[in-house]
Amino acid sequence: MIKLIIDTIKDHQIEEFCSYFNGQIHQQKLIYQPMPITTFTEIFYEESENNKKINIACWENNTIIGYASGCLNLETLTPFLTLVIITQSYQRIGIGTKLYQLLENKLKNYTTHSLKISFFNPVKIPWFLQDQQKRTHPTVPGVLIDSISYKFFQKLGFNDVVKQNVYLLELEKFSLSNKVQKKIEELKNKDIEIEFYNPMKHQNFDELFFDLKNDDWKEVITTALNNDKEKLPILVLTHNRTVIGFSGPLQVETCGRGYFNGIGIHSNYRNMGAGKLLFSMLCHYFKEMGASYMTLFTGEENKARYIYEKAGFEIVHSFMVMEK
């Protein structure tokens, strides 16, 4: 008979849990990136005024045999399940379920909203694309389909919300097609061009963000433009110098990944192939800047997937956003 202790993790135990997390990644070949204690603490423990983090664990004879983590967005009162890990030799005897139930109860003390496993979780865990040990992505989009954990969460009563596919593009394989070159000329004849943003030359960025109605993009781009220390380039689609689309800011991460925050085209200029073109130019410039790959994810039903697929992106993993 196993004698278990399930309890909240105390601050002085964080280091031990960081080692447990890293050890389990190795032993169970999990997708997560191993991390130093500073990163682990920042991701799983440090709270901001907008979120509360809950970490609980399970011990047998002072040995950790399970770890579960969750987060509550205090603004929207949405609770998120971040992670449940059980040591392999203790799996399939109900410990994961027990640990989960305690975490669920703790989160439900704060809210009646349904519990989500989703990329909206403020806790972002970096992970390796399988069989691609050098290719990383900064957010887990949901529960990996075709995994034990998917069956586990189904058994716990979680329902499917939306399937998210993770895409990878190896930039080595990327080149601008003849079709893209032709499209550039076609749009140029209509005074529509793709350039890097130049505040001395281009105007009406604000009007674009007003039309796109996306505060997150507006904030990221405004911050990038006001950052005098590091001038990250931003690609813009322009019509006679007026900004009618954007993508960026472009940043080559140390791992070689090309990072950009978003892509958007003004509603008056949609359905003319400009978005597809802008995205191809984004890939092109990332390659020129020395990035070796790009990753992103999007919903199975999201039309944007065709833009990515046309540029050569391939699906490498599928996740399910779940809720209970």
Ligand SMILES: CC(C)(COP(=O)(O)OP(=O)(O)OC[C@H]1O[C@@H](n2cnc3c(N)ncnc32)[C@H](O)[C@@H]1OP(=O)(O)O)[C@@H](O)C(=O)NCCC(=O)NCCS
């Ligand atoms: C997912 C995980 C936490 C489950 O923990 P556990 O203690 O083994 O789970 P339980 O024993 O409570 O299982 C509950 C149900 O989940 C499902 N399940 C669990 N393991 C399963 C497996 N290997 N195969 C099929 N179904 C499984 C079953 O429906 C099971 O109920 P049943 O035994 O009555 O059929 C554990 O496998 C694990 O640590 N995996 C690695 C970490 C991970 O990927 N975590 C998920 C990301 S958050």
